[in-house]
Amino acid sequence: MxxxxxxxxxxxxxxxxxxxxxxxxxxxxxxxxxxxxxxxxxxxxxxFKEKIAMTVFFKNEANDSILKTFGKQLKVAKYAKSNVFVSKEAAAKQHTDIIGEDFMTFLGENPLQNSYDIHLKAEYVEKDSIAKIEKQLRANPMISDIVYDKQLVNMxxxxxxxxxxxxxxxxxxxxxxxxxxxxxxxxxxxxxxxxxxxxxxxxxxxxxxxxxxxxxxxxxxxxxxxxxxxxxxxxxxxxxxxxxxxxxxxxxxxxxxxxxxxxxxxxxxxxxxxxxxxxxxxxxxxxxxxx
Structure with missing residues (x-):
């Protein structure tokens, strides 16, 4: 028992x-x-934040020396994670591949501009931080425009x-x-x-x-x-x-x-x-x- x-x-x-x-x-x-x-x-x-690109377009007056100098500045910039230079010729080829025809044949010239696609570090993909970076970059007289999706950043x-x-x-x-x-x-x-x-x-x-x-x-x-x-x-x-x-x-x-x-x-x-x-x-x- x-x-x-x-x-x-x-x-x-x-x-x-x-x-x-x-x-x-x-x-x-x-x-x-x-x-x-x-x-x-x-x-x-x-x-996902770092995949949002900021595209910086240069005026036609910007020569190779100016473009290379800008690329070197991006390599040491604390806000830039990576950058890619897109020449006007490469941009034209991309557009041709997308639309399926060579638009320069009837325009007679390449209207596109040399540019840099800049991917920012995640901590800088904020409304205020990007605005400061944009203001700093626009101080360069050779830059014609800066484009990025502001609504996407805020969202x-x-x-x-x-x-x-x-x-x-x-x-x-x-x-x-x-x-x-x-x-x-x-x-x-x-x-x-x-x-x-x-x-x-x-x-x-x-x-x-x-x-x-x-x-x-x-x-x-x-x-x-x-x-x-x-x-x-x-x-x-x-x-x-x-x-x-x-x-x-x-x-x-x-x-x-x-x-x-x-x-x-x-x-x-x-x-x-x-x-x-x-x-x-x-x-x-x-x-x-x-x-």
Whole structure:
């Protein structure tokens, strides 16, 4: 009879441990996915910003020396990520390929101008920053015009701000749910040992002495759940990198490492705090309230 009861207790204990590890794993996995999405969404947003080109057109009087000097200035300019020189001849060929006929045959001359397509760094693709850069470039007397899609710049920045706000709200909501789920699982685990806690207290054990083994056990379970979540996240990263190599999801290894370490740290912290307060609750209860 005693053996059957011991087996039942052992199965119940294993089931309790399993539920804690599973809760920690699922919650931390979801939070880790959200963290990876956040760091890569910023990268994708920056890549999109840097694809918006600012085209600088030069007057016909601008000779090769002036054009080359301007190109050298762009290479050292802090706002320029990359630049491409488009000669008037190359521009004419592009137009011919697009419209399907040589427009110069009936115009008699090439009306296009030499130009530079400048791709700005993401932090400079802002309304005020671009306006300053445009003003600075227009001070060059050889520049005839500067063209870029102002509406697209404003729309991109507005949408990025909206998306960032919603990501922040969702992150806070998921974190709150994560804390509740892990806390509930650990409280149920501690609840099954409430009589052991009270018995140890009645024979003179201090609160710190009673609390220590429960806290240490929960931290180990939290670490196990966090490690499983990290392994699952690495699997997701490997799958995405293999299936969509153009995304370059593994390029920023430092931020990925930060997210994975945050998952581990959060798993340890939340299990420690939840167990601490759960055991404290039962330690402060009267014996009659345990039933």
């Amino acid at each position: 005693s053996s059957s009861f011991d087996k039942f207790q052992k199965r119940r204990l294993i089931s309790s441990y399993f539920s804690v590890v599973l809760s920690v794993f699922l919650v931390l996995f979801l939070l880790g996915i959200l963290g990876l999405f956040i760091i890569n969404s910023q990268k994708l947003a920056n890549d 991109v920045n507005d949408n990025i701000k909206k998306v960032s706000m919603w990501i922040l709200i969702i992150s806070g909501f998921l974190t709150f749910i994560a804390v509740l789920l892990i806390n509930s699982s650990l409280r149920l685990s501690i609840h099954s040992n409430r009589f052991i806690i009270k018995t140890m207290q009645m024979v003179g054990a201090t609160k710190a002495f009673i609390r220590k083994p429960f806290v240490m056990r929960s931290i180990k379970l939290g670490m196990l759940g966090a490690v499983l979540a990290i392994l699952a996240l690495l699997g997701v990263l490997a799958y995405v990198e293999t299936s969509f190599p153009d995304l370059g999801i593994l390029n920023d290894k430092f931020l990925i490492a930060v997210v994975l370490l945050a998952v581990l740290g959060f798993g340890i912290l939340i299990t420690w705090l939840s167990t601490y307060f759960a055991t404290q609750r039962f330690l402060n209860l009267r014996t009659d309230d345990l039933y």
